[in-house]
Each structure stands twice: as C-alpha cells, then as structure tokens.
Amino acid sequence: MITVLLIGKGNVATHLYNAFLKAEAINILQISSRNLSKIPKADITIIAVSDDVIAEVSSKIKNNFVVHTSGSVRLNDLKNKYNKGVFYMLQTFSIDKEIDFSEIPFCLEAENEKDYNLLKTLALSIGQKVYSISSKQRKTIHVAAVFVNNFTNHLYKIGNDICKQNNVPFEILLPLIKETSLKIEQLDPKNAQTGPAIRKDQKTINNHLNLLNDDQQEIYKILTKSIQNGN
Amino acid sequence: MITVLLIGKGNVATHLYNAFLKAEAINILQISSRNLSKIPKADITIIAVSDDVIAEVSSKIKNNFVVHTSGSVRLNDLKNKYNKGVFYMLQTFSIDKEIDFSEIPFCLEAENEKDYNLLKTLALSIGQKVYSISSKQRKTIHVAAVFVNNFTNHLYKIGNDICKQNNVPFEILLPLIKETSLKIEQLDPKNAQTGPAIRKDQKTINNHLNLLNDDQQEIYKILTKSIQNGN
Numbered sequence: 157m158i159t160v161l162l163i164g165k166g167n168v169a170t171h172l173y174n175a176f177l178k179a180e181a182i183n184i185l186q187i188s189s190r191n192l193s194k195i196p197k198a199d200i201t202i203i204a205v206s207d208d209v210i211a212e213v214s215s216k217i218k219n220n221f222v223v224h225t226s227g228s229v230r231l232n233d234l235k236n237k238y239n240k241g242v243f244y245m246l247q248t249f250s251i252d253k254e255i256d257f258s259e260i261p262f263c264l265e266a267e268n269e270k271d272y273n274l275l276k277t278l279a280l281s282i283g284q285k286v287y288s289i290s291s292k293q294r295k296t297i298h299v300a301a302v303f304v305n306n307f308t309n310h311l312y313k314i315g316n317d318i319c320k321q322n323n324v325p326f327e328i329l330l331p332l333i334k335e336t337s338l339k340i341e342q343l344d345p346k347n348a349q350t351g352p353a354i355r356k357d358q359k360t361i362n363n364h365l366n367l368l369n370d371d372q373q374e375i376y377k378i379l380t381k382s383i384q385n386g387n
Numbered sequence: 388m389i390t391v392l393l394i395g396k397g398n399v400a401t402h403l404y405n406a407f408l409k410a411e412a413i414n415i416l417q418i419s420s421r422n423l424s425k426i427p428k429a430d431i432t433i434i435a436v437s438d439d440v441i442a443e444v445s446s447k448i449k450n451n452f453v454v455h456t457s458g459s460v461r462l463n464d465l466k467n468k469y470n471k472g473v474f475y476m477l478q479t480f481s482i483d484k485e486i487d488f489s490e491i492p493f494c495l496e497a498e499n500e501k502d503y504n505l506l507k508t509l510a511l512s513i514g515q516k517v518y519s520i521s522s523k524q525r526k527t528i529h530v531a532a533v534f535v536n537n538f539t540n541h542l543y544k545i546g547n548d549i550c551k552q553n554n555v556p557f558e559i560l561l562p563l564i565k566e567t568s569l570k571i572e573q574l575d576p577k578n579a580q581t582g583p584a585i586r587k588d589q590k591t592i593n594n595h596l597n598l599l600n601d602d603q604q605e606i607y608k609i610l611t612k613s614i615q616n617g618n
C-alpha cells in the first residue's frame with residue numbers, strides 16, 4: 157500500500173484524486189494548499205498547485221518525498237527538506253472533462269532510483285505510459301505542448317468566432333479538426349500540410365484576409381509566412 | 388444509376404474515385420485534366436483540380452452539370468455552358484492517408500432543386516453528412532478551416548521541430564494533441580483554454596521564449612497576446 161497525500165484542489169488535483177480513489181494499492185489523502193497547519197504523513201506528497209506557489213507550498217512540508225506536477229518548474233525549485241521529484245502528466249485537464257489516464261504520458265523525475273521506482277509504481281497504478289524525463293527535457297516538452305495544445309486551442313477559438321460571425325455551425329468543422337490531429341499519427345506534420353499557404357495561392361490568401369478582423373489577419377499572415385518559409 | 392465523370396488525378400480526385408468505385412449506384416469515369424480532347428458524357432462532371440485552373444478547365448466542358456470541389460472558388464467561377472454546382476468536402480485529403488467518408492461534411496450548392504437533389508444523392512452514396520451551403524458561407528467555412536487545419540498542423544510541425552532539436556520523441560505529444568481536439572466536442576474552445584498565456588504566467592512565458600528561435604518566438608508572442616486579449 158502506498159499512501160499518497162495530494163495538496164491542492166484544482167483541475168489536476170481533482171482528476172488525480174478521483175483516479176487514485178479507484179486504485180486498490182493506493183491510500184489517498186487530500187488537503188487544501190491554503191491551510192497547511194496540519195499535514196498528514198505519506199509515502200509520496202504530490203503538490204498540485206499553481207506553478208508560482210510550488211516553492212512556497214513545498215517549503216512548508218516535512219514529509220519524506222515531495223513531488224510537483226508542473227511541466228515548467230524544475231525539480232530543484234522544490235524547497236522541501238528531504239527528497240524531491242516530479243510527477244508531470246502531459247495532458248490537458250479541465251474540471252468538467254473526463255480524462256482517460258491510460259492514454260496519459262507520465263513524465264517522471266526523481267533524485268534516486270528508489271524514488272523513481274516508487275513514482276513509476278504510482279503512475280502505473282492509474283496509467284500505462286511512463287517516461288523518465290529530466291528537468292531540461294521537460295522544459296522542452298512543455299513549450300512544445302504550449303504550441304500543440306494552448307495555441308492550437310486558440311486557433312479553434314478563432315475558427316469558432318469566424319463561424320459565429322457568419323452564421324455557420326462550428327460543429328461542421330469538428331470532423332476536420334479530428335482528422336487533422338489524427339493524421340500526424342501516420343504522417344510527419346511537415347508532409348501533412350495542405351492549403352493556400354503551402355500552395356502559395358496568393359489569390360485565396362487575399363480573399364481570406366478580407367474576411368478577417370485585424371487580430372485574425374495578423375495571425376493569418378504570420379502563420380502563412382512561417383509555413384511558406386518552411387520554418 | 389448516376390454516371391459521374393471525375394476530372395483530375397490529385398489528392399481529392401484519387402480518394403473520390405476509390406469511394407465511388409465502391410458505391411453500387413454510381414458509374415464512375417475518370418480522366419486527366421491535362422488532356423481534354425475527348426470528354427465522356429456524364430450526369431455529373433466533377434472537376435477536382437487546383438483552384439486557379441477550375442475556370443479554365445470548366446470552360447472546355449460541354450456536359451450538362453459541372454461541379455467543382457473547392458472551398459474557396461465561387462459557383463459562378465465555373466465557366467461551363469450549362470448547369471453549375473459545388474461538391475465541397477470539408478476535410479483534409481492526402482494521397483497516403485485513408486479517409487472515412489462517413490465522417491465528412493459534404494457542403495453542396497446548386498442552381499436549382501433538381502441539381503441539388505442529384506448532388507445530395509451522390510454525396511449520400513459515399514457519405515452521411517450533407518449541408519446546403521451558399522458560396523458566401525463556404526468562403527467563411529474555408530477561412531475557418533485554414534485556422535483549424537492548416538495553421539493547427541503548422542503548430543504541430545513546430546512542436547515536432549522543438550522535440551527533434553532537443554532529443555525528445557514527438558510521439559509523447561500525440562495523446563495531448565488528440566485530447567485537445569476532442570475536448571472541444573464537449574467544451575467551447577474559449578472555456579477549454581489552459582496554459583501560461585491565459586494564466587498570464589509571465590515567468591513561464593519568458594522561460595519559453597528563451598528556448599525558441601526567432602520565427603517560433605514571433606508566433607509564440609502573437610498567439611499569447613491574442614489569447615490574453617480574448618480575441
């Protein structure tokens with residue numbers, strides 16, 4: 157039995173709590189990060205709080221092995237006294253949306269093999285894909301994730317805005333969005349590119365720019381230029 | 388039996404030809420768009436060629452009902468003598484990647500009800516989702532599609548580049564990419580947004596910018612600004 161203490165009540169903490177509850181080999185406890193006066197003992201303490209308070213929260217914890225869940229915070233930014241680690245799940249969590257943990261890549265880091273193996277056992281109690289990832293590699297993954305997740309989602313939002321402004325149902329775009337994301341499981345994204353930018357179809361590009369507001373135009377131009385430069 | 392003549396040998400024509408071959412009610416013929424000396428008669432002639440040669444190719448066709456497959460070309464850009472229409476499939480086609488036609492939205496346009504119904508029958512012989520879409524609406528859909536498909540794919544390419552440059556396997560990002568695209572089937576993209584931009588986490592944003600080349604930085608800054616402005 158591994159006793160896990162979860163600190164935090166946000167998106168990640170909520171999903172993790174529900175997942176660990178179902179794992180037989182895990183004894184799960186959870187407390188708010190706002191009140192750290194009485195901290196239960198645990199084999200692994202997971203801090204799932206906003207990036208910029210991880211250091212502060214960790215400094216108040218005397219448990220043995222403390223990990224955070226952030227893609228962008230270094231292992232050494234933890235300020236607890238004893239062992240440190242990282243339990244980063246490369247996935248996007250929203251409270252309202254169920255998550256399939258078997259599909260999540262767990263990016264783990266620890267200071268020694270024993271701790272790493274404990275984290276690995278923990279990850280495998282709820283998931284299937286485990287990677288050993290250094291703080292430097294995690295930084296890379298995190299910035300790449302911003303492009304393929306946050307920025308991509310923003311492009312979906314712009315697509316949604318354009319549809320709304322013109323009385324077209326956004327749902328008509330969903331199969332295309334899905335196919336675009338699945339296509340790169342088989343093709344390199346560079347080879348999967350189609351459309352007016354890569355074809356240098358300036359007539360269509362100009363027609364499109366005429367339909368957009370200033371902010372959308374700026375994004376359209378820069379991404380078109382980047383596609384055409386092969387960058 | 389509907390006799391269909393397909394003009395063109397590219398991505399779209401190839402996938403359409405294979406789909407129509409399997410449809411029992413369709414008699415499918417195909418010719419190259421480079422040699423239009425002998426054009427077989429057909430109930431529907433589908434021109435699936437590059438946007439900027441649709442007008443030219445259509446001007447050489449004397450068949451009754453001629454349609455193109457483009458998202459950005461107007462019905463009236465067809466220069467054939469008789470009836471005109473549009474058979475636009477809102478999906479991304481690459482020769483190497485199989486397509487599930489049952490998921491494709493067919494955006495149809497014709498000059499009269501009889502022609503429209505013929506196009507609809509044709510679409511339903513290989514697919515399931517049919518929409519009546521005007522040339523104006525199709526323009527809107529096409530520019531929205533550039534954002535959610537071509538530009539999104541370019542962000543995948545940048546993610547891939549960042550991984551390659553830092554010896555991290557790109558495949559680690561695939562579950563995140565898939566989840567990002569599926570999330571918006573349940574959440575409005577605006578509500579699905581997470582990450583440093585929407586959190587205004589300037590420390591992480593600066594760290595990320597330090598890891599990127601000039602072109603990537605420019606895209607990172609503009610999309611971050613646009614997310615933060617709620618545009």
Ligand SMILES: NC(=O)c1ccc[n+]([C@@H]2O[C@H](COP(=O)([O-])OP(=O)(O)OC[C@H]3O[C@@H](n4cnc5c(N)ncnc54)[C@H](OP(=O)(O)O)[C@@H]3O)[C@@H](O)[C@H]2O)c1
Pocket residue numbers: 164165166167168169189190204205206207209213225226227228244245246247248249250581
């Ligand atoms: N969401 C994702 O998609 C995702 C994915 C992978 C990793 N992560 C990482 O997981 C961690 C948590 O993210 P999240 O999305 O779960 O965040 P979240 O939903 O915003 O929750 C943040 C948590 O931190 C607490 N908190 C904020 N400011 C605090 C302070 N000054 N003192 C004490 N506690 C404070 C919040 O408490 P209150 O509720 O009381 O404000 C809340 O419990 C972050 O390191 C993030 O980078 C997130």
Ligand SMILES: NC(=O)c1ccc[n+]([C@@H]2O[C@H](COP(=O)([O-])OP(=O)(O)OC[C@H]3O[C@@H](n4cnc5c(N)ncnc54)[C@H](OP(=O)(O)O)[C@@H]3O)[C@@H](O)[C@H]2O)c1
Pocket residue numbers: 350395396397398399400420421435436437438440444456457458459475476477478479480481
């Ligand atoms: N690919 C997509 O994802 C997609 C999705 C929806 C709609 N569409 C639309 O479907 C149409 C075809 O696109 P595609 O992707 O199939 O294009 P493609 O693969 O590039 O094929 C273009 C076809 O046009 C022919 N062509 C090019 N220039 C010509 C010229 N000067 N004279 C005669 N024929 C010429 C080509 O013949 P050669 O092979 O001899 O050069 C080829 O058969 C376009 O209107 C496009 O907007 C494409």
